[in-house]
Amino acid sequence: MTRHLISSADLTRRDVEDILETAASMHDLQRREVKKVPTLRGRTVINFFFEDSTRTRSSFEIAGKWMSADTINLSAKGSSTSKGESLRDTAMTIDAMAVDALVIRHNASGACHQVAKWVRCSVINAGDGTHEHPTQALLDAYTLRTRLGDLDGRHVVIVGDLTHSRVFRSNVITLKTLGARVTVVAPPTLMPSGIAAWSEADGFATSWDLDAVLDGDDPVDAVMMLRVQRERMSGGFFPTPREYTVGYGLTRDRLDRLVARNEDVLVLHPGPMNRGLEIAPEAADAPQSVVLDQVSAGVAVRMAVLYHLLAGDDTPAPAATSPDASSAPTSRTTEGAAR
Amino acid sequence: MNRLVIRGARLLGAQAADLLVEDGVITEVGSVSVPRDADVLDADGLVALPGLVDLHVHLREPGREDAETIATGSAAAAAGGFTAVFAMANTNPVTDTAEAAERVHDLGHACGLTEVVPVGAVTKGLEGAELAELGLMARSRAKVRVFSDDGHCVHDARIMRRALEYVKPFGGVISQHAQDPRLAGREACCHEGEVSGRLGLPGWPGIAEESIVARDVMLARHTGSRVHVAHVSTAGTVEVLRWAKAQGIAVTAEVTPHHLVLTTDLLAGYDPVYKVNPPLRPAEDVEALREALVDGTIDAVATDHAPHARHDKEHAFVDAAFGMLGLETALSVVSDVLVQPGRLAWSDVARVMSTAPARIGGLSDQGQGLAVGSPAHVTLVDPDREVTVDAAASRSRSRNNPWHGRTLQGAVLATVFAGRVTHDVRNGAGTRRELTNATTSGADL
Numbered sequence: 001m002t003r004h005l006i007s008s009a010d011l012t013r014r015d016v017e018d019i020l021e022t023a024a025s026m027h028d029l030q031r032r033e034v035k036k037v038p039t040l041r042g043r044t045v046i047n048f049f050f051e052d053s054t055r056t057r058s059s060f061e062i063a064g065k066w067m068s069a070d071t072i073n074l075s076a077k078g079s080s081t082s083k084g085e086s087l088r089d090t091a092m093t094i095d096a097m098a099v100d101a102l103v104i105r106h107n108a109s110g111a112c113h114q115v116a117k118w119v120r121c122s123v124i125n126a127g128d129g130t131h132e133h134p135t136q137a138l139l140d141a142y143t144l145r146t147r148l149g150d151l152d153g154r155h156v157v158i159v160g161d162l163t164h165s166r167v168f169r170s171n172v173i174t175l176k177t178l179g180a181r182v183t184v185v186a187p188p189t190l191m192p193s194g195i196a197a198w199s200e201a202d203g204f205a206t207s208w209d210l211d212a213v214l215d216g217d218d219p220v221d222a223v224m225m226l227r228v229q230r231e232r233m234s235g236g237f238f239p240t241p242r243e244y245t246v247g248y249g250l251t252r253d254r255l256d257r258l259v260a261r262n263e264d265v266l267v268l269h270p271g272p273m274n275r276g277l278e279i280a281p282e283a284a285d286a287p288q289s290v291v292l293d294q295v296s297a298g299v300a301v302r303m304a305v306l307y308h309l310l311a312g313d314d315t316p317a318p319a320a321t322s323p324d325a326s327s328a329p330t331s332r333t334t335e336g337a338a339r
Numbered sequence: 340m341n342r343l344v345i346r347g348a349r350l351l352g353a354q355a356a357d358l359l360v361e362d363g364v365i366t367e368v369g370s371v372s373v374p375r376d377a378d379v380l381d382a383d384g385l386v387a388l389p390g391l392v393d394l395h396v397h398l399r400e401p402g403r404e405d406a407e408t409i410a411t412g413s414a415a416a417a418a419g420g421f422t423a424v425f426a427m428a429n430t431n432p433v434t435d436t437a438e439a440a441e442r443v444h445d446l447g448h449a450c451g452l453t454e455v456v457p458v459g460a461v462t463k464g465l466e467g468a469e470l471a472e473l474g475l476m477a478r479s480r481a482k483v484r485v486f487s488d489d490g491h492c493v494h495d496a497r498i499m500r501r502a503l504e505y506v507k508p509f510g511g512v513i514s515q516h517a518q519d520p521r522l523a524g525r526e527a528c529c530h531e532g533e534v535s536g537r538l539g540l541p542g543w544p545g546i547a548e549e550s551i552v553a554r555d556v557m558l559a560r561h562t563g564s565r566v567h568v569a570h571v572s573t574a575g576t577v578e579v580l581r582w583a584k585a586q587g588i589a590v591t592a593e594v595t596p597h598h599l600v601l602t603t604d605l606l607a608g609y610d611p612v613y614k615v616n617p618p619l620r621p622a623e624d625v626e627a628l629r630e631a632l633v634d635g636t637i638d639a640v641a642t643d644h645a646p647h648a649r650h651d652k653e654h655a656f657v658d659a660a661f662g663m664l665g666l667e668t669a670l671s672v673v674s675d676v677l678v679q680p681g682r683l684a685w686s687d688v689a690r691v692m693s694t695a696p697a698r699i700g701g702l703s704d705q706g707q708g709l710a711v712g713s714p715a716h717v718t719l720v721d722p723d724r725e726v727t728v729d730a731a732a733s734r735s736r737s738r739n740n741p742w743h744g745r746t747l748q749g750a751v752l753a754t755v756f757a758g759r760v761t762h763d764v765r766n767g768a769g770t771r772r773e774l775t776n777a778t779t780s781g782a783d784l
Contacts, residue, residue: 088653108655109539110609129657131539169539193542194533 004116004123005305008134008173015308016177020142022304023297029066030300040069043310046094047073049105049126055271055295056126056136060103063302069100069310087111088118095119100310104128122309130164136270137170139301141178143293144222147266152179155218159185159210159248160226160278161237163192167226167270172204181218185210187247189237210248214258222266223258225250225279241277252282259288266290343758344373348382348719350709352685358387360715363758368711380760382719385752388689390422390716392696392705394485394514394593395569395641396666398424398455400446402431407646407736409443412666413452414734415644417761419666420718420751423454423697423705424644428465429490435460435471437479444481452761456700459483461502461513465491470502477509484701487514489569490616492551494520499555503564510701512565512591515555517576518617522547528657530603530618538606540656543618545573552576556583556590567699568592570643572617574627581636591699593641594628596665596672601625601741611652611659612741615645632691633682639696642669646737664740667733670718671726672742674749678722685722693718717755719765724750 002010011019029035045064049057057073064071076090091114094102101122104112109129116123127133141151148154156175162168162184175182182204184195191206192198199206207213214220228244238244245251250267258265267279267289275281284291345358350368359367359377373379398412407415409426416424426443428434434443440457447455459476463469465488476483486506493499493515502513523543529535531542552568556579559566571577571592583590597615602622605613613619631637645662652659673692677683683691697706707713725748730740754762 086650086653087655087658089650106655108657111655113609114611114655129539129655163536164539166539169537192536192539193531193544194536197533198536 003309005134005309006112006116006123006125007132008137008170008177011134011174011177013177016138016141016174019138019301019304019308020145022307023138023142023300026303027297027300030296035066036068037066038068039307039311040064040067043069043100044098045069045071045101045103045306046099047071047103047126048094049073049075050111051105051107051127053105053127055298056105059295059298060126060302062299063306066299067303067306069306087114091115091118095121101306124305124309127166129166131166132170133166134170134174135298135302135305136167137174138305139294139297140171140224140268140270141174142297142301143268143290144266146293146297147264147290148221150179151175154180154221155183156180156222156224157183157185157213157220158224158226159250161190161228161232162186162195162226163190164229164232165226171224172202176203181205183207183213183218185213185248187238190232210254214254219262220258220265221262222268223250224268227270227272228274228278230274230277245277249277250279250283252280255280255283255286255288259286264288268294270294341758342374342377343380343715343755343760344371344377345380345382345387345717345719345755346371348385348387350387351689352386352722358709358715358717360755360758363715365709365711365713365715368709380719380753380755380763381765382753385719385721386685387709388420388685388718388720389693389706389709389713390754390756391420391670391692391718392423392700392702393421393642393644393666393669394425394567394639394696394700395489396424396426396644397429397646397662398426399430399646401442403648405736406648406651409446409455410450411734411736412644412646413447413450413455415664415666416453417754417756418734418751419668420670420720420754420762421453421666422716422718422754422756423456423702424666425456425458425485425700427487427489428458428460433460433464434458435463435465437472437475437481440476440481440483441479453756454702454705456485456702457481457483458489458514459486461486461488461493462498467491467494467498470498470505473502473506473511474509477506477511484509484511485514485567486511487516487569489514489516492516492518492520494551496554496558500558500562503558503562503566507562507564512567512699512701514567514569515551516569517548517551517555519547519551522550526657528614528618528661529606530620532603532621534603534606538609540606543616545575545620545624548573548617549575549579552579556580556588559590560586560588563589565589565591570595570598570617570641571628571631571637572598572620572624574624577627577631577636580631584636591638591695592636593639593696594632594637595641595643596669597663597741598628599625599632600672600676609656611654611656612663612739614656614659614661615643615663616661629677629682633677638691639699640669640673640691641696642666645739646735647739649738652739662739664733664735664737666735668728668740668742668747670720670751671747671749674720674722675747679748685720715755715758718751719753719755720749721752722749724748724752726750
């Protein structure tokens with residue numbers, strides 16, 4: 001694996017599978033009374049969040065702490081301006097403290113790319129603007145594989161504000177890496193520019209018509225609903241929340257139709273959810289919903305990413321060194337189904 | 340009397356001849372016997388062009404002297420073969436009064452390396468709301484003829500109409516930065532297309548330029564005024580220009596060297612050196628721009644030389660400053676991509692980089708032929724010299740050079756401005772000969 005995790009495209013299928021396998025061991029650890037392993041003792045991980053985030057930051061923080069790394073959270077408000085400190089100066093300042101990894105959430109697309117060129121430590125992209133969010137794609141893949149097994153040939157539908165979604169951009173890459181078939185659905189105003197050429201080059205399908213996709217010939221294994229920010233309305237991307245829901249929400253009726261065709265269909269959402277806008281409460285709380293599994297997987301996947309980027313090749317995976325590894329639950333399927 | 344003989348240059352790339360220059364004026368062309376007191380500039384094998392004229396540069400003085408000054412920008416201009424540059428008004432304070440314009444003019448004159456012509460703002464403070472004192476700037480010592488809110492579009496159609504009408508009596512022209520702010524706002528920083536979609540960068544669609552150009556050519560027709568389109572970047576704009584010119588509308592246009600070569604896919608690594616406004620476009624647009632320059636639909640090459648302090652380019656891509664250097668590389672780029680493949684002759688380069696921009700900008704003593712009686716503004720080019728661009732070697736105070744590391748064929752080896760040698764690297768690539776007269780007062784020009 002590379003030194004950094006900037007884009008989902010940095011990861012080969014083998015890399016993704018290794019990370020998800022490690023994540024499974026980590027996930028087992030989470031059910032122990034004492035969750036901490038010594039794997040990254042003496043390592044320093046800085047979570048640098050230039051943008052507000054609750055779940056991603058706490059997920060990375062817990063992941064680092066359970067691995068015994070020293071984790072420090074820093075936040076900086078808003079975008080840099082010509083008057084403020086340059087991104088390079090900020091990055092160099094952190095790097096000068098001889099940290100091992102810098103986990104970055106930034107409101108500007110590409111910020112992690114840029115920082116990685118300037119620093120010696122590993123850089124992990126925790127979401128950059130409207131570009132990518134590779135650990136989200138990994139935890140989504142983990143969640144899907146827990147329920148569906150191998151994703152080869154599985155059909156995943158991603159619905160929502162694709163233009164502004166880093167979750168979509170990373171997911172489409174990782175899902176294709178794992179052999180899934182992907183269809184993305186949005187109104188034309190929320191489709192990224194150049195999507196026609198892009199989808200053709202990268203081998204995924206696009207549609208403006210959610211019902212045609214859900215009721216189409218190609219059965220759906222999972223739907224991933226993206227958060228729609230209400231402020232997009234003022235940008236003229238769609239007229240009203242009501243109209244958006246009718247066209248693109250996972251309504252109770254749409255969920256019923258999906259379940260009627262495939263009882264094991266999965267409903268994902270990266271959170272935070274706008275209940276009643278892109279997802280009806282009935283869908284969010286349905287047995288098919290794996291929204292909380294995603295959160296739970298988030299910690300395990302981030303532990304696995306830290307392990308793969310920071311632990312030396314001679315450091316054994318934590319589960320193997322753990323005295324009670326044999327007593328850890330082994331059936332992930334059982335655990336997933338219990339939700 | 341100051342005498343200079345430029346010996347053996349191929350005039351506009353055609354037959355070789357000597358030029359005798361006396362007190363800044365060409366007085367003899369042909370086989371010149373060198374007067375005893377004359378300096379000799381051996382130009383054997385070099386192409387002589389009339390001094391290059393750049394309709395569009397940012398010299399940053401006053402306000403951002405840490406990025407460029409009129410002195411460093413003039414030095415970069417001389418090194419690039421330019422004998423006149425039009426300094427855009429988006430300084431601090433803005434060039435929106437006669438006094439501000441005269442100050443830029445006087446600083447350029449004192450520097451004496453190139454003619455520095457201030458561009459006046461169209462609206463006060465570039466705010467797009469009220470006309471600046473266009474007439475007073477025109478009457479000033481700076482004789483402003485080109486007006487532009489460059490960096491901002493004159494978006495309000497009524498203001499644009501009034502500006503076009505108002506400058507007619509003094510032969511002014513409005514140089515429009517065509518960018519509809521509703522279609523491409525302040526954040527827009529990447530050509531809207533597949534690359535911006537993948538990178539998640541706010542898109543700057545071609546239509547934001549094209550719709551303004553379409554409106555402006557109709558306003559020019561309606562008012563019977565001249566409009567100039569700055570830094571044309573799309574094939575759609577070329578189509579509009581072609582149509583407008585066929586109607587006889589008084590529209591002219593410029594293209595930058597970077598839009599003739601660099602494409603939007605360079606943004607894949609989020610390197611802000613490639614962040615420029617208008618943005619780099621796809622290859623189809625680049626080819627349409629080359630074709631338009633060759634067939635005359637686009638009149639001129641202008642650099643949009645935009646120096647920036649290093650720290651202003653080291654922000655996240657959306658926050659970094661727009662713009663790239665261009666003065667020192669412009670001729671080499673045009674040579675490499677259009678002359679070497681045979682699409683432009685050197686006489687065409689003289690047209691698009693000297694004669695046409697001088698005419699558009701209303702400079703009567705620039706862009707003349709290399710003939711007896713013309714002011715001695717001469718650029719000497721080695722068409723075969725390959726140069727590998729080194730950002731660190733720039734005369735500019737800034738280093739935001741997108742051409743760094745590229746090898747280009749064709750290089751300016753010497754520049755003569757009003758009979759004085761302002762740049763001379765004939766002794767080899769990279770060697771700079773100190774010029775004794777380059778730092779003396781330009782008061783006698």
